[in-house]
Amino acid sequence: MHxxxxxxxxxxxxxxxxxxxxxxxxxxxxxxxxxxxLAQRRVPVNSLHRLWIVGELSAQIALAYFALxxxxxxxxxxxxxxxLMETNLRLALKMFHRLAYMRGAIxxxxxxxxSFPDIAPDLIAGTLEQLHFDAPPMHxxxxxxxxxxxxxxxxxxxxxxxxxxAFAAASFGQVHRARxxxxxxxxxxxxxxxxxxTIDADFRNLGALLFPLRLGKDWESIQAAFEEIHRMLxxxxxxxREAESLREIGALFQPSDGIVVPNVYPDYxxxxxxxxxxxxxxxxxHFLETHPxxxxxxxxxxxxxxxxxxxxxxxMNYADPSAGNYVFMEDGRLGxxxxxxxxxxxxxxxxxVRLSLRLLDSMETFPEFLVRATGASSRDLADPExxxxxxxxTQWVLxxxxxxxxxxxxxxxxxxxxxxxFSALLRKRYxxxxxxxxxxxxxxxxxxxxxxxxxxxxxxRAVFQQLTP
Amino acid sequence: xxxxxxAKIATRERIxxxxxxxxxxNGWDGTTTRDIAIAAQVATxxxxxxxxxxxxxLAALVTEALAKAKYDVEQGCRQSLEEDLFAFMYSGLxxxxxxxxxxxxxxxxxxxPIARSSAxxxxxxxxxxxxxxxxxxILAAHGISRPMPAITLQxxxxxxxxxxxxxxxxxxxxxxxxxxxxxxxxxxxxxxxxGPEGVKNHARExx
Numbered sequence: 001m002h003x004x005x006x007x008x009x010x011x012x013x014x015x016x017x018x019x020x021x022x023x024x025x026x027x028x029x030x031x032x033x034x035x036x037x038l039a040q041r042r043v044p045v046n047s048l049h050r051l052w053i054v055g056e057l058s059a060q061i062a063l064a065y066f067a068l069x070x071x072x073x074x075x076x077x078x079x080x081x082x083x084l085m086e087t088n089l090r091l092a093l094k095m096f097h098r099l100a101y102m103r104g105a106i107x108x109x110x111x112x113x114x115s116f117p118d119i120a121p122d123l124i125a126g127t128l129e130q131l132h133f134d135a136p137p138m139h140x141x142x143x144x145x146x147x148x149x150x151x152x153x154x155x156x157x158x159x160x161x162x163x164x165x166a167f168a169a170a171s172f173g174q175v176h177r178a179r180x181x182x183x184x185x186x187x188x189x190x191x192x193x194x195x196x197x198t199i200d201a202d203f204r205n206l207g208a209l210l211f212p213l214r215l216g217k218d219w220e221s222i223q224a225a226f227e228e229i230h231r232m233l234x235x236x237x238x239x240x241r242e243a244e245s246l247r248e249i250g251a252l253f254q255p256s257d258g259i260v261v262p263n264v265y266p267d268y269x270x271x272x273x274x275x276x277x278x279x280x281x282x283x284x285x286h287f288l289e290t291h292p293x294x295x296x297x298x299x300x301x302x303x304x305x306x307x308x309x310x311x312x313x314x315x316m317n318y319a320d321p322s323a324g325n326y327v328f329m330e331d332g333r334l335g336x337x338x339x340x341x342x343x344x345x346x347x348x349x350x351x352x353v354r355l356s357l358r359l360l361d362s363m364e365t366f367p368e369f370l371v372r373a374t375g376a377s378s379r380d381l382a383d384p385e386x387x388x389x390x391x392x393x394t395q396w397v398l399x400x401x402x403x404x405x406x407x408x409x410x411x412x413x414x415x416x417x418x419x420x421x422f423s424a425l426l427r428k429r430y431x432x433x434x435x436x437x438x439x440x441x442x443x444x445x446x447x448x449x450x451x452x453x454x455x456x457x458x459x460x461r462a463v464f465q466q467l468t469p
Numbered sequence: 470x471x472x473x474x475x476a477k478i479a480t481r482e483r484i485x486x487x488x489x490x491x492x493x494x495n496g497w498d499g500t501t502t503r504d505i506a507i508a509a510q511v512a513t514x515x516x517x518x519x520x521x522x523x524x525x526x527l528a529a530l531v532t533e534a535l536a537k538a539k540y541d542v543e544q545g546c547r548q549s550l551e552e553d554l555f556a557f558m559y560s561g562l563x564x565x566x567x568x569x570x571x572x573x574x575x576x577x578x579x580x581x582p583i584a585r586s587s588a589x590x591x592x593x594x595x596x597x598x599x600x601x602x603x604x605x606x607i608l609a610a611h612g613i614s615r616p617m618p619a620i621t622l623q624x625x626x627x628x629x630x631x632x633x634x635x636x637x638x639x640x641x642x643x644x645x646x647x648x649x650x651x652x653x654x655x656x657x658x659x660x661x662x663x664g665p666e667g668v669k670n671h672a673r674e675x676x
Contacts, residue, residue: 139548141553146648149642149645193646193652194646194649197646
């Protein structure tokens with residue numbers, strides 16, 4: 001199914017404010033302007049307004065595709081049933097639109113990336129950087145009450161010092177600097193109140209709207225993906241779970257790796273407050289402003305890939321490797337932040353990982369992999385176009401690891417190729433997959449986007465071979 | 470025999486203490502003025518000399534608890550307007566925690582903006598007046614001149630009652646969901662204050 005941008009915009013959910021929302025004339029004009037000749041020129045990444053539009057629209061485009069698919073599903077139903085389905089669908093879309101964190105989630109899983117095959121990779125990479133769940137900023141009176149609720153004391157009594165101003169945003173909260181009475185510099189992540197219950201209520205409501213819709217053969221896959229997103233979001237708001245991930249992943253690295261995972265301070269941590277080492281250094285944009293040498297870029301890029309791969313080899317997925325989660329330390333070490341989004345693979349999922357690794361040697365087992373990973377039917381396997389598109393997408397994922405020598409992640413063509421190939425899958429609706437791939441693909445794209453921004457050249461094959469059996 | 474002022478104070482205190490214990494044990498609907506009179510060892514008629522109704526007793530308990538709330542308006546005005554109002558409002562709710570479930574049943578009668586002619590309406594009026602006076606002081610400390618337009622105060626009070634009712638029925642751990650509602654509501658209210666001159670939402674220097 002190929003749709004043009006006009007059709008997609010027409011399928012967008014209605015906005016409360018027709019003048020300024022994504023469906024407005026102004027937004028449509030900006031979208032046309034943005035996509036015109038983008039292959040020919042680079043759009044400045046720091047053009048925040050456009051990033052907002054792209055970020056918003058990329059989620060909206062994903063929803064528009066979803067809406068079109070759903071409508072096809074009940075196009076032949078009786079009028080009354082069609083009207084009921086349409087009402088449910090519109091309500092569901094409005095809910096998605098209203099929930100800012102859901103927009104982030106939809107885009108985070110990479111579903112919308114394929115909608116802009118011609119967009120400049122810089123803009124895609126920049127957009128991915130901007131996507132995080134937005135919690136309202138908390139003022140100090142609110143922070144104080146959260147501390148009293150969680151730890152029984154005011155922050156100024158618990159710590160030697162506590163910065164009232166947050167220095168960073170976090171998923172569903174914010175981060176403050178503090179110093180323990182024992183002298184350690186720490187980062188204290190505090191969650192916005194009531195978030196976990198909000199997520200549960202929102203998913204319940206969305207489910208009630210979506211489940212009656214007839215979504216055809218892909219419904220089970222969509223439902224599984226929906227539940228996976230719900231599960232991962234709940235995990236992200238459980239800071240005790242994150243503390244456990246920090247400890248588990250921290251144990252994977254030695255000092256000689258040059259990778260720093262912060263220690264957790266359990267006496268100052270609860271399910272909604274997480275206190276850990278403060279890691280000094282620059283985030284990606286500031287690091288790039290120092291015009292680092294290619295050697296330094298390559299070293300950091302190698303450490304990023306090493307970190308991700310070692311976690312993967314330990315049967316976990318560091319599912320949110322976005323630019324904000326890396327710290328470029330002055331001594332050359334790489335700091336890792338934010339372990340809220342760590343998937344732990346079940347025995348079944350570990351089997352799938354092992355099956356996918358066999359593809360590095362030969363694509364002979366690819367049909368078996370497709371059956372297990374996507375539920376491909378014998379009809380699918382007999383369809384040359386299906387096989388071609390799935391092969392193309394898989395080979396793109398494996399490309400750096402099958403490359404001899406340093407792979408240039410800064411190559412525009414590589415990122416664009418990935419977007420085109422996954423976009424082709426989206427257009428053909430070949431998106432059915434095991435729910436573990438919802439966050440796996442997001443993770444792959446996010447890491448590639450960061451490595452692209454870094455223009456790092458990494459011997460990915462060597463990194464991979466060190467760590468995998 | 471003349472009853473001394475001290476004796477009157479003591480009797481009033483006994484009634485309030487007994488009422489607090491009975492409300493905690495039996496809830497609002499499960500406690501009658503007769504029960505309170507018996508527990509306080511006074512005649513029912515005597516009880517009505519001190520308090521016209523069960524609502525008036527609860528209103529008196531609320532007033533006393535609010536007076537003990539740990540927020541000093543003068544002391545507190547060191548942050549932004551939003552922070553000061555938040556701290557003031559939430560300190561009041563915390564001081565009422567032991568009466569929360571009782572207030573869930575009774576608040577509508579005491580605070581209802583509709584029941585102006587109700588015999589119980591006056592019980593909530595003094596709480597309202599005192600609360601709004603504190604709010605005006607906080608606003609004035611942040612450069613918003615007094616007296617506030619009546620409609621602004623009514624808007625505030627309506628918002629506050631909504632938060633209060635939510636809090637009274639909030640069964641989330643330590644009424645955490647009320648924190649979020651209060652935060653959002655204050656942003657809404659303070660946004661509504663922005664007029665041609667804007668809101669001087671500055672933080673005062675600490676003493």
